[in-house]
Amino acid sequence: MNSDYINIALADDDEDDRLFFTEAFEELKIKSKVLLFKDGIELMEYLNDSANTLPNLLFLDLNMPKKSGLECLKDIKATKRLSDMAIAIYSTSASEEDIENTFVKGANVYIKKPNDFEKLKKVLSEVVTTNWQYHTSGLNKDNFLLRL
Numbered sequence: 690m691n692s693d694y695i696n697i698a699l700a701d702d703d704e705d706d707r708l709f710f711t712e713a714f715e716e717l718k719i720k721s722k723v724l725l726f727k728d729g730i731e732l733m734e735y736l737n738d739s740a741n742t743l744p745n746l747l748f749l750d751l752n753m754p755k756k757s758g759l760e761c762l763k764d765i766k767a768t769k770r771l772s773d774m775a776i777a778i779y780s781t782s783a784s785e786e787d788i789e790n791t792f793v794k795g796a797n798v799y800i801k802k803p804n805d806f807e808k809l810k811k812v813l814s815e816v817v818t819t820n821w822q823y824h825t826s827g828l829n830k831d832n833f834l835l836r837l
Contacts, residue, residue, distance in 0.1 A: 694720040695817060698744035700732040700761065701725075701779065702753040706802065710748070713810045719817055729756025733764060736771055743771065746817060748779040749796070751787055759790060766795040777816050 699710050707725050714721050724744060726732040732749075733756065735741050747765075751758035758778065765771045778791045778799045788799050798816060803809045 694722055695746065696724070696742055696744045697721050697746050697748070697817070698724040698726065698732070698735075699748040699750075699779070700727075700729060700753065700758065701748070701750040702728055703750070706750070709806065709809060710813075713806065713813050717810055717814055717817075719814070721817070728753050729758065729761040732756075732761055736765065737768070739770070743774060746775045746777065748777045748800075748816075751778060751780040751782055751791070759787075759794065762791060762794045762796055 697714070699707060701707050701710070704727075707727075711723050711725070714723055724735070726735065732747075736743065749758040749761060758780070762776060762778075765774060765776065772795075776796045778787075778796045779802060780787065780800070781802050783801050791799055798819075800812055800816065803812055
């Protein structure tokens, strides 16, 4: 891992959400490189190419065309090279079923997309500054859903 910056990836089919996400990181002044993917197929092609640098943290939308976030999550956790990647589910859904499914499948945190730019910056800052290697050693469902 390069300590000069954090590699962050977002897979989200909504162009506005991708734009707000990158703008939030620019304003946060967190040294980061943000990779954007418009669907699950594009994301998995990138992740499965061993020549590419893996993200330190992946934000994954659940409801995407071609390949859903849940399908990507299953594939990532089933691939040895990718299985330790920190994954934040980043979705408009607040469904208990979605939260439960992604928790069981191995995501690190579940974030309901904020509808306010300042809240988005706050949640992204909190997720990025969490040490996921330490945090996931005691992972439990009570701290899985990040509420702001």
